[in-house]
Amino acid sequence: MESNAVLLESKSSPINLLNEMHQLRLLGHLCDVTVSVEYQGVRAEFVAHKAVLAATSKFFKEVFLNEKGMDGPRTNVFLNEVQVADFASFLEFVYTAKVEVEEDRVQRMLEIAEKLKCLDLSETCFQLKKQMLESVLLELQNFSESQNSEEESATQPSILLESKAAAVAEADQADCPLDPLDSPVDRLSNGMSPEMPATKSKEKM
Numbered sequence: 001m002e003s004n005a006v007l008l009e010s011k012s013s014p015i016n017l018l019n020e021m022h023q024l025r026l027l028g029h030l031c032d033v034t035v036s037v038e039y040q041g042v043r044a045e046f047v048a049h050k051a052v053l054a055a056t057s058k059f060f061k062e063v064f065l066n067e068k069g070m071d072g073p074r075t076n077v078f079l080n081e082v083q084v085a086d087f088a089s090f091l092e093f094v095y096t097a098k099v100e101v102e103e104d105r106v107q108r109m110l111e112i113a114e115k116l117k118c119l120d121l122s123e124t125c126f127q128l129k130k131q132m133l134e135s136v137l138l139e140l141q142n143f144s145e146s147q148n149s150e151e152e153s154a155t156q157p158s159i160l161l162e163s164k165a166a167a168v169a170e171a172d173q174a175d176c177p178l179d180p181l182d183s184p185v186d187r188l189s190n191g192m193s194p195e196m197p198a199t200k201s202k203e204k205m
Contacts, residue, residue: 021052022095033064033075037087044084046091050075056094058117086112093121103132 024030031047053060063077079087086108093099097120101109106128113121 018096021049025049025052025091025095032073033060033077035077035079035087037079037082037084039081039083042084044087046087047074048091052094056118056120058119060116082112082115083108090116090118090121093124094118106132 025048028047031049033048033050033053035046035048035053037044037046050060050064054064055061060077064075067075086105089099089101089105089109090112099109106125110122110125110129113119113125
């Protein structure tokens with residue numbers, strides 16, 4: 001009778017593997033490739049493992065698969081137009097899946113990821129640039145909203161003054177008589193005195 005198959009899977013094994021390979025690289029153990037980087041007269045050499053570079057970079061994979069094997073036990077690769085700090089960050093990323101860089105270097109890391117055909121680093125840079133752009137847009141939106149609220153608060157006193165002036169005008173109109181001919185001043189201006197209607201009525205009688 002056949003027994004059922006079970007899955008043995010380790011969640012920590014990939015992380016442990018990366019950490020161990022990273023430690024081996026830092027100690028220079030079992031390294032089989034030297035990468036020479038030069039940019040504007042600044043040059044540095046980095047030792048690494050072909051398997052790690054080939055697994056994370058299509059550029060290195062093509063280089064190692066096409067090499068003739070005549071360079072001896074350790075292969076030498078030369079990279080021009082790549083800054084030393086950027087390649088050091090690239091190596092740290094491919095060995096640890098993370099690296100801390102300044103914000104103004106994110107674009108350069110994206111460029112080196114495209115140059116070395118490292119898909120994981122490219123996607124990580126794209127996501128980070130997207131988050132940075134969204135945060136900038138959010139700050140601009142908040143700034144615009146605060147400016148609008150300040151402008152609204154500045155216009156409110158003038159609105160209050162206008163409403164008060166309208167109220168005063170309405171009150172003045174309420175005090176004035178509705179018919180202007182009924183006012184004594186208007187009667188005098190027409191040449192008539194208040195007593196004139198009474199005298200006329202007496203004369204007729």
